Amino acid sequence: MATAPKIRQVQLVGRKIRQLRKQHKLTQTELSARIGIQQSDLSRMEKGEYRVSLDTLFRILAEFHMSMGEFFDEVNRESVTPKDAQILRDIKTLDPESQREVESFIAFKRAQGAAVDEPREGTMR
Amino acid sequence: MSPSGAEWRDRALEPRYLALRDAAAARLRDGLLEEARDGFAAALDAARAGAAPALVDRAFCNLAGVEIELGRAPETVAAQLRQILVDNRDAEGCRLAAYHLGRFYDLRKQIKKALFYARIAQERSRQLGNDAWQASSGNLTALLLLSESRFDEASRELERALALLPADDELTAALIMDNLGYCRFLQGRTAEGFRLCFRSLRTLRRLGRQRWAAQLTLAYGYLQVERAGRALRHGTAALAAAEREGDTTTVKNALFLLGEAANLAGDADAAYDHFVRLQREFYPEQAFLPNFLLAVDVTGLVNLKA
Numbered sequence: 001m002a003t004a005p006k007i008r009q010v011q012l013v014g015r016k017i018r019q020l021r022k023q024h025k026l027t028q029t030e031l032s033a034r035i036g037i038q039q040s041d042l043s044r045m046e047k048g049e050y051r052v053s054l055d056t057l058f059r060i061l062a063e064f065h066m067s068m069g070e071f072f073d074e075v076n077r078e079s080v081t082p083k084d085a086q087i088l089r090d091i092k093t094l095d096p097e098s099q100r101e102v103e104s105f106i107a108f109k110r111a112q113g114a115a116v117d118e119p120r121e122g123t124m125r
Numbered sequence: 126m127s128p129s130g131a132e133w134r135d136r137a138l139e140p141r142y143l144a145l146r147d148a149a150a151a152r153l154r155d156g157l158l159e160e161a162r163d164g165f166a167a168a169l170d171a172a173r174a175g176a177a178p179a180l181v182d183r184a185f186c187n188l189a190g191v192e193i194e195l196g197r198a199p200e201t202v203a204a205q206l207r208q209i210l211v212d213n214r215d216a217e218g219c220r221l222a223a224y225h226l227g228r229f230y231d232l233r234k235q236i237k238k239a240l241f242y243a244r245i246a247q248e249r250s251r252q253l254g255n256d257a258w259q260a261s262s263g264n265l266t267a268l269l270l271l272s273e274s275r276f277d278e279a280s281r282e283l284e285r286a287l288a289l290l291p292a293d294d295e296l297t298a299a300l301i302m303d304n305l306g307y308c309r310f311l312q313g314r315t316a317e318g319f320r321l322c323f324r325s326l327r328t329l330r331r332l333g334r335q336r337w338a339a340q341l342t343l344a345y346g347y348l349q350v351e352r353a354g355r356a357l358r359h360g361t362a363a364l365a366a367a368e369r370e371g372d373t374t375t376v377k378n379a380l381f382l383l384g385e386a387a388n389l390a391g392d393a394d395a396a397y398d399h400f401v402r403l404q405r406e407f408y409p410e411q412a413f414l415p416n417f418l419l420a421v422d423v424t425g426l427v428n429l430k431a
Contacts, residue, residue, distance in 0.1 A: 013421070038237065041273070041274075044274065045426075048425075049274065050274045051274045051311075051425075051426055051428035052426065052427065052428055053374075053427070053428060053431040054377050054378065056431070057423060057426055058411055058414065061413075061414075061417070062410065062411050
């Protein structure tokens with residue numbers, strides 16, 4: 001298995017927790033009671049100022065039945081691997097013209113793959 | 126502090142009490158908690174037989190302290206310790222009661238309550254003019270502040286505790302240096318963090334003490350500076366020792382750090398294996414964790430001392 005550079009996001013994780021809490025219509029008091037921390041600590045965590053034990057962190061993730069896909073813009077987990085996420089990030093660093101070239105190349109490769117999959121005339125038995 | 130003669134109804138019992146108490150304290154220093162518990166229980170019996178209430182309070186606090194560390198103290202013990210604080214018969218008994226109440230709530234992860242009592246223990250130690258007690262109470266306060274992610278305040282408490290600690294208490298100094306080293310890593314002062322952690326590790330090794338906590342802190346430090354090989358080496362040592370001693374919190378943290386270190390080293394298979402083991406052994410309901418940890422770096426959210 002190859003490694004993809006990991007996504008380092010303290011603030012993003014905090015913001016995401018806040019967003020998910022609101023989506024689930026939970027107040028800070030309600031969520032903090034469920035996961036066993038103080039409301040003020042959850043508030044600091046959402047701001048990226050508070051670190052927690054592994055137990056608490058994983059309880060929060062489990063509270064939202066969170067998968068990697070759900071975490072990143074609610075995309076289905078199975079459809080996005082760490083490598084996929086890295087490719088997407090790499091593409092976003094390119095200028096618009098280069099991004100169009102990548103899209104054209106992907107379209108070309110897909111067309112090429114489809115052509116290979118189809119039996120050519122004269123070779124059918 | 127030795128009890129004064131006025132604290133005994135039957136002075137003949139005093140030597141027996143002192144011998145039992147001092148022997149139990151020595152067992153405690155050696156980490157022999159069960160033996161220390163039995164010794165302090167016998168000392169409490171001796172105190173109850175012939176000592177004044179203030180001394181009985183201290184004897185009870187000593188026994189309660191070990192039972193708390195052993196995880197065998199029920200809520201009634203905390204209630205008795207609180208009563209000793211309220212009765213306020215003598216400063217030493219109050220200091221002991223406050224310190225052990227701090228530990229009682231610390232172990233139950235009721236950090237704000239624990240901090241309240243640790244501060245009282247610090248203040249009583251200051252009133253008594255005992256530097257060693259101020260240092261141990263300060264270390265407890267600092268650990269609780271660390272749990273609360275109040276790293277700058279924790280650092281200041283640890284620096285004060287180190288300065289107050291008697292020179293011959295090398296074990297406590299090593300533990301404080303490990304905690305301060307962890308703070309320094311979190312504060313981005315990594316060179317200082319490494320110096321403190323290695324001093325702690327060397328002292329613990331020389332004293333023949335368990336040192337997996339210091340090794341875990343070093344693994345964390347090396348991850349911070351992206352030295353994967355060294356993080357793996359210290360993390361592996363911490364994991365092996367913690368497994369032998371049944372310290373599950375350290376086992377969890379070590380598996381997590383080893384996964385992170387393996388990933389940093391470019392070995393995603395090994396990283397995945399560590400994360401899978403972490404999930405299967407400790408979080409069996411959360412099957413998403415290995416993939417999640419492979420993709421998202423949560424080290425910035427995790428507090429190893431919480």
